[in-house]
Amino acid sequence: MTTTPSAAPTKVTLRLLEKTDREIVKLDRAIVGAVYKFQHDFRANPRHPGLRLKQLEGHDRLYSARVNADYRALLLHLSESEWLLVAVKHRGHVYENLDRLSYGINQVTGGIDYVDLEIVESGVLRRGRPPAAPAASPAASEPTRERPLFADVTRQQLADLGVAEPLIPVVARLTSDEELLGLVEYAPRHTGEVLLRLRDVPYRQVLEEVTRPVEVKDVDPEDYQAAVERTDTTVITTDKDLESIIEERDFGRWKVFLHPTQKRLVTRRYSGPARVGGGPGTGKTIVALHRVKHLVDRLGPGNGKPVLLTTFNKNLAADLRTRLLALGGPETLARVEIAHVDQLATRVVREADPGSTKSRIDDTRALNEWRQILLETGETKWDAEFLMDEWTQVILGQAVNSRAGYFKARRAGRGRSITRADRAEIWQLTERFTQRLDEKNLETHRQVAERAARLEIERTARIEAAARAKEERGGLGNVHAESATGAWQRHRYRHIVVDEAQDLAAAHWKMLRAMVAPGPDDIFLVGDTHQRIYDNRVTLGSLGVHIRGRSAKLTLSYRTTREILKSALRVLGDEHFDDLDGDEETLAGYRSVLYGSEPVVRRTDSFDDELDAITEQIKAWHDIRREDIAVCVPTNDMVTHVGNRLARSGIVSTEITADGPRGDEGVHIGTMYRFKGLEYRRMIIAGVQRGLVPRASVEALRRTDPARYQAECKRARSLLFVAATRARDALTIVWHGEPSPLLGSLALAAAPR
Numbered sequence: 001m002t003t004t005p006s007a008a009p010t011k012v013t014l015r016l017l018e019k020t021d022r023e024i025v026k027l028d029r030a031i032v033g034a035v036y037k038f039q040h041d042f043r044a045n046p047r048h049p050g051l052r053l054k055q056l057e058g059h060d061r062l063y064s065a066r067v068n069a070d071y072r073a074l075l076l077h078l079s080e081s082e083w084l085l086v087a088v089k090h091r092g093h094v095y096e097n098l099d100r101l102s103y104g105i106n107q108v109t110g111g112i113d114y115v116d117l118e119i120v121e122s123g124v125l126r127r128g129r130p131p132a133a134p135a136a137s138p139a140a141s142e143p144t145r146e147r148p149l150f151a152d153v154t155r156q157q158l159a160d161l162g163v164a165e166p167l168i169p170v171v172a173r174l175t176s177d178e179e180l181l182g183l184v185e186y187a188p189r190h191t192g193e194v195l196l197r198l199r200d201v202p203y204r205q206v207l208e209e210v211t212r213p214v215e216v217k218d219v220d221p222e223d224y225q226a227a228v229e230r231t232d233t234t235v236i237t238t239d240k241d242l243e244s245i246i247e248e249r250d251f252g253r254w255k256v257f258l259h260p261t262q263k264r265l266v267t268r269r270y271s272g273p274a275r276v277g278g279g280p281g282t283g284k285t286i287v288a289l290h291r292v293k294h295l296v297d298r299l300g301p302g303n304g305k306p307v308l309l310t311t312f313n314k315n316l317a318a319d320l321r322t323r324l325l326a327l328g329g330p331e332t333l334a335r336v337e338i339a340h341v342d343q344l345a346t347r348v349v350r351e352a353d354p355g356s357t358k359s360r361i362d363d364t365r366a367l368n369e370w371r372q373i374l375l376e377t378g379e380t381k382w383d384a385e386f387l388m389d390e391w392t393q394v395i396l397g398q399a400v401n402s403r404a405g406y407f408k409a410r411r412a413g414r415g416r417s418i419t420r421a422d423r424a425e426i427w428q429l430t431e432r433f434t435q436r437l438d439e440k441n442l443e444t445h446r447q448v449a450e451r452a453a454r455l456e457i458e459r460t461a462r463i464e465a466a467a468r469a470k471e472e473r474g475g476l477g478n479v480h481a482e483s484a485t486g487a488w489q490r491h492r493y494r495h496i497v498v499d500e501a502q503d504l505a506a507a508h509w510k511m512l513r514a515m516v517a518p519g520p521d522d523i524f525l526v527g528d529t530h531q532r533i534y535d536n537r538v539t540l541g542s543l544g545v546h547i548r549g550r551s552a553k554l555t556l557s558y559r560t561t562r563e564i565l566k567s568a569l570r571v572l573g574d575e576h577f578d579d580l581d582g583d584e585e586t587l588a589g590y591r592s593v594l595y596g597s598e599p600v601v602r603r604t605d606s607f608d609d610e611l612d613a614i615t616e617q618i619k620a621w622h623d624i625r626r627e628d629i630a631v632c633v634p635t636n637d638m639v640t641h642v643g644n645r646l647a648r649s650g651i652v653s654t655e656i657t658a659d660g661p662r663g664d665e666g667v668h669i670g671t672m673y674r675f676k677g678l679e680y681r682r683m684i685i686a687g688v689q690r691g692l693v694p695r696a697s698v699e700a701l702r703r704t705d706p707a708r709y710q711a712e713c714k715r716a717r718s719l720l721f722v723a724a725t726r727a728r729d730a731l732t733i734v735w736h737g738e739p740s741p742l743l744g745s746l747a748l749a750a751a752p753r
Helices: 020-025 029-044 117-124 155-161 165-172 177-186 189-198 203-214 224-229 239-247 249-254 260-267 284-297 314-333 341-352 363-377 384-396 403-408 420-439 445-472 479-489 506-515 562-572 607-620 636-648 706-724 741-749
Strands: 013-017 062-066 071-079 082-090 101-105 112-116 233-236 274-278 307-311 336-340 359-361 442-444 495-498 523-526 551-554 600-604 629-633 653-657 667-671 680-685 727-736
Touching (some): 013 029, 029 071, 112 117, 112 165, 117 165, 155 165, 155 203, 189 203, 189 260, 260 284, 274 284, 363 384, 363 420, 363 442, 420 442, 442 445, 445 479, 495 506, 607 629, 607 727, 636 667, 680 706
Parallel strands (some): 013 082, 274 551, 359 442, 600 727, 653 667
């Protein structure tokens, strides 16, 4: 049905199609600026003569409008007052191949599919294919044709899955993963998700897991007004809307464009705790933030903060606050408590003991105290690292508070087996250690977390006891008891959302479990155990957080290029990782939708040469802001050395500390632990050599404690994996001397200086 815009000047609603922003951001800055002005003028009056709005020949709903002298916007006319911006093209390309521009309402999803077949076929089917071979002689045999990727899937099955109809012939011709990923870059989102999933699992599984949840019955092929509400678009209401999406890149666009799988996870109602996993760059944190906003939007009126958003350190908590404010505004932020888990634990303990004056110490100081205990006692059977881990993972982790309790405690995953006599010796040493801390008026974060967990469990017991007493009275409350206990009669939160869940300790989970009443949508957690950087191995079910049957996994990376991703996965090797609930977690099906250059792997002869290589690489990246570059190293000493060398070369840098970057300008430098949750356009990982990654002391464990040696190597692999996947566009790995054994085959490709 043809739609004709009214001739009367009137303001209209302008929507932006998902993926159109990716086209716009690739344009020159001057043209992007012209697009910003165009959207303002078009919303005010699309029929202004200067915009030259006109219907394209052979199309009922597709129009062009003038952006500037050389560029035109393509728009779908949805209704009298609503338009959809689908492309920005050079004027020389707008009127060519008009028959190759296709749009319509998907009869499965009910959304709008827009496809430029000319771009798809020229940019996809020629990608990754070798140049044509010289003409063969008559006697030569016929060349073998490559088998299509989806040869076992019929065209009708593709249509039933919701693949955009114009792309079905193109899909049937795909023969490589390079072509598939290229198609995903241009295809409507649902089509891309279907095809990537179909590459890994059977048709029937894709139908049930990807298509059925978004399927719409009785789709009207002419009702574009209804269709646009089911399509990945955003309404541009102010001049800043489009600019924020373009300028903020990934987060800017993810504020408005959620992948279909992500959207389902955000809005679904869960009968209990739920978990979302996935590799780096798959949008787990974005899902967590949108989930918080969704939960807040469902709240009734009030002034409290019934939703908790938490993570494992201060830096990430601050970042979550900034992002949630950008996503939901002050109204959302006003209903959410944002704090890292140790901050929460400290608050709980101080409520119970406001007069406490103990000083908090970190793990490094605690380890030194353990070493002093061993020196004073002359104990040589155990080393400080083992005792520290046993105390934090088993004794504090399981809230063991007696010798008899320790004899019964489970030690799954600890590797080294110990006898009953060993446990007696270890318990005696831990008692001496905790007494030493008390005498010095010191405490560790782990101790505070364990105490906070016990306090919250006791509070929950009081809440449940009060509820039972009220029920026994026939539902009548006890005014005197309730006024005396006040807030203790309620759980602290209605909903809890946890980011980077893999790095929380058992005591943290016990505390969080007690802070919210069990029930629908109580706890929502996101994390990836391949990125675990602390030795906090937990089984959530044993801690009361039952996620069985409510786990999902994201598999598409929108941050890291496939070349970087492939190198990062090689670092993980054949290690096995848990899923936080006793089963194995894999990255099967994890893939990137982005292309880029191969990582640079470089060996140098000396530390000075390595510092020179870092400096040269940063200077070579002169086309981007210094703040978009990071240097990741294994030790604090290297942070200092790299910073000094860059300064002598005239390159400004800033160190990443526990509180975030020290300054606002310059290349970011930090240890591997500091880069969790961050991302940069280009990244250098330096010092990746034997003795540093992992540290030299780990090698000594190979014979004395093989299980602990494997655990330490696994943690080092995860740290290196995290560091590598912080890079969006380019990655350089450099070292001097002998490479880290964790690099494996990557080191073989090293280019010597």
